[in-house]
Amino acid sequence: MEAWSWLDRLPTERGGRSARALWIVAIAALAGGLLTWGLGLGVVALWAFVTAAVAVALVLPLPYALVSPLFMGVVGWLVDMVPFLVLIGWGVVVSRWAIGLVRARRMPRGGLWIWVPIGLAVWTTLGVVAITGADVKHFLLLLGIQLVASGAILAVGDALSTLEDRTRLVSGLVAFVVVLSAGVVLEYAGVPVQSMQDARVSTLVESAYGVDAFPNDIGMVKYERSRIGGAGELLGKIEKLRNEHADIPPVEVFQPRLGTFVGKLIVRFEGSARPYENELAALGVDLTYDNLGLGVSNTVPRMRSFPRNANTYAGVAAAALPFAFFLAWTSTGRRRVLGWAGVVASLFGIGFSLTRGAWLATFLGLALLVVLGVVSRRHKVEAVAAFVLAALFLTGFFLIKYNVDPLFARAKGEGSINTRQNLYQDTLESVNGINLLVGYGTERPRTSAGVSHALGQYIPRSGTHSTYLNYFFRTGAPGALMIIALYAWAGLHALFASRKGDGAEATFFSVAAAAVVIAAAHGVVLSFYVEPVYTLTISLVLGLALTAPEAGGRTALSRGRPVHR
Known part of the structure; x- marks a missing residue:
């Protein structure tokens, strides 16, 4: 077995033969998937990637395992099956953690806040009384995503008891944003990254297995009409x-x-x-x-990267930005380099996705960090300077190359705002009666043709394009109040924790609070369910903000069971 001893140097939850076996399966499946993808056997490659995602989710230490589905999603992009790979790996990680709870015969650690994500999962289940037969499949998908989202939040709050564990997760999240930005920069620069994707696989999988593949038929960079x-x-x-x-x-x-x-x-x-x-x-x-x-x-480029939606790319980048600052400020060596690379990659994603909502949300998060964050004045200046320099660079780049202000670069920008206003109005007006209590179970158009009764025109599916209205439409007023409470609790918990700790831990909770503010603000115009890459990212951010200070004890918002380990 000495020939395989190098496997023992790879990160694992527990060493031994089982860890070696899982690493062998993961490496062999990934290599086999890449080989069959190269040979044009896309469906075979997909299932090889699924096997690798499962093995990686089982073998890695939990902080790394929780972010592994994001990276396996990038691998899944090769066969146009990003959401499928993310959900498979995500489900395995949450199941692994939940089985550990059952074996230990205990509830998740954390205090009273754990009942909010649990309540969201339970209340989402009640949507079954409102759906029709045609909605069952979609409802089960949404319910499954809510279960693993709640599970991820609880898993982070329960298991990541040390600052080092949280830093490992944060490092993975920031590295993911670096991968997203590096990939789309290469595509924009002329490297044919997009041509590597086998887009035929998603169609075959949908027809063969009845799976909604959420295909990305737009590409990594979408050229949209310029206002000029x-x-x-x-x-x-x-x-x-x-x-x-x-x-x-x-x-x-x-x-x-x-x-x-x-x-x-x-x-x-x-x-x-x-x-x-x-x-x-x-x-x-x-x-x-x-x-x-x-x-x-004239057209302007709107960066999307590996996710199927520019808003997803911007949302993930914005949520990761405060944690990139954390790595840059508190780490040394490679982690510090990763932190500054993450700052650049995150600001690039926020800016070049041409998403105004992400810019505003980031501004609000950094404003909280500057006003209430327990970080040094130097670090506050660095955060503000990075944001301002990024805005100046973005503006100069678009003015010089495309002769247009990036804030209003897209010709359809105002139309998008009007569409959202009509959608929000229709969503609010359509929830009444028993649906005010349990919602509709799914987001859907108000008629089979997707036309609003109230407005007499086509608008997107009701309950989309906003986290809070999504929950209001699908789960009624109780669900909407619970998701608002979850964001508020996470943000306030992190603020209190930042004053309880000191040094790197105080910085961590300060940036965690900023990340929650960014996610909460962006959630006004971006649904938590926009696609699994975003849903998992925000779930991890909320979980990180709800972890207990390493010193133990309780914050003002974690009463109930003690949160020390």
């Missing part, structure tokens, strides 16, 4: 051509509303412009009909 589309510049060039050729008919140039024509301008003449097709082509106008053509409009 270039219609005026193109019109000026055509008018100059008309001055030289008086028989070219009058023309108008504008950006189309339909998403089908992203990156295009509509060029419409009052008569036929076919005789000057070559001259117009030299200006970038492709005549589709005698009097109608397409020009090239």
Whole structure:
């Protein structure tokens, strides 16, 4: 067995033969998955990756195991199955922790707050009385996600009793954001990262197993219409051509509303412009009909990285930013380097996702850190300086390269705000009667066509695009109050704990409180359920904020069972 002795140097919860066996399974499954993916056997690769995710979730120490599903999700991206891989690994980790509780015949440590995530899981179950037969499958998925989300929060609060354990988890979370940003930077720079994904697998899996794969059919970088589309510049060039050729008919140039024509301008003449097709082509106008053509409009890149949603990328990056500062301020060696790399990667994700909600949420979190955080003045200055420098860099980059202010770069930005307002109005108006108590069980459109009765127009699925309205719609007023209480309890607990500890621990709870404020503020416009990558990240953040100070005892918000180990 000496040939396998190197396996003993890998991190494990417990050593011995079982740990070696699990590492062998994990490494072999990962290697086999990469091999079959390279050979085009995507479905085989998927199940190999699933095997690796399970083995890794079982063998790693719990702080690393809790973040391992995020990294296995990146591997799952190769076969366009990120949420599936994340949920599998996440479920195994929570099950592993829960089985330990059963064996020890005890409740999770933590005090009174543990009943909030437990209550959310129980109350979500009551949605079964409101759903229809067609909603059963989706309801079970949402219930399962709530169970593992509550489990992750409880597991962190119960098991991560030392600052070192929390630092390990935080290191994994920050490293994940570095991977996200590095991947999307490479894609934007021209390295064909996106071409590595086998997008056929998700379709095959959905048809074969009936699994909702949540496919990412947009790509790591989405080019959206710029607010300054270039219609005026193109019109000026055509008018100059008309001055030289008086028989070219009058023309108008504008950006189309339909998403089908992203990156295009509509060029419409009052008569036929076919005789000057070559001259117009030299200006970038492709005549589709005698009097109608397409020009090239200005676009701006919106970074998404491996998650399927730019808001997810921004939300994960924003929540991880305070913990990146923690590593940079309190660690040495590689962890300190990881911390500063995480600061850069997080600010990049917040900025280049072009998500204004994430910027505002980050500002609020850092404001709390500066005003109430138990950190040195130097560290407060560094946090503010990093945020300001990132904003200046982002603004300068977009003004120089795309001639547009990044805060208002997207042409559809105002439309997105109006859509959310209509959605929120529809969600609030549609919850009444018994549904005010137990909700609807799932988020869904108000009619089969997805059209709002109240507004007479298409809007997104009711209960989406906001954490609090999502819970209000799915679980009624009690569920909404519980999720608000969970965020508030976590933030206040961390603030109290920051004053109970000192040194690195005080810094940890200060940044944890800032991270909760960021997540809570961003939750106004981003659903906790947007996709599992985000749900797991925020669950870990809430759990970290609810851990007990290493010195033991209780904070003002952890009465009940003592939280010392």
